[in-house]
Amino acid sequence: MIEEKYLILLRKHFEKSLIDDLLGSYELNFFDKGDIIINYGDSLKYIPIVMEGVIKVMKEDPDYGEGLLYYIMAGDTCSISTSCFTGYKKSKIKENTYRRYIIGGSIFGLGWALVGACPGPMFVLLGAGFYSILIVIFSAVIGTLIYGILKEKLPH
Secondary structure, three states: OOOHOOOOOHHHOOOOHHHHHHHHHOOOOOOOOOOOEOEEEOOOOOOOOOOEEEEEEEEEOOOOOOEEEEEEEEEEEEEHHHHHHHOOOOOOEEEEEHHHHHHHHHHHHHHHHHOOOHHHHHHHHHHHOOOOHHHHHHHHHHHHHHHHHHHHHHOO
16 A cells, blocks of 8 residues: 555646556655666666656766756656657666755756856857856856866766
């Protein structure tokens, strides 16, 4: 039997008929921080629904290594896993449970919010004569260079 706290979460996100279907054929799994839930080449036989926490979804590129696709938050599911599930295809993604990426994303988002422009329009603002955006562009370039230097020492 599923715990009441998970039923409450399901009721917040899904209709009763879907919940009834889910409860008829669910498998409840628990993972610790850093566990690999689905790895490259694994076959998917279920559609994961995150009940609590955050899952990081990665894709491997032969030239650049792993790259972040997106996060799956509580109450959500992975759209890529649903397409793999329908054809029993092997996974081309890796899902991982890292909360620390939420911190990095929050720092990036706060910087974006403080500047008031995403990276592309920064150059448009410069072209429009807002020369104070040069400080932001310079900071972004320095941050990128620092990341390039430290990339091998950072957890990915």
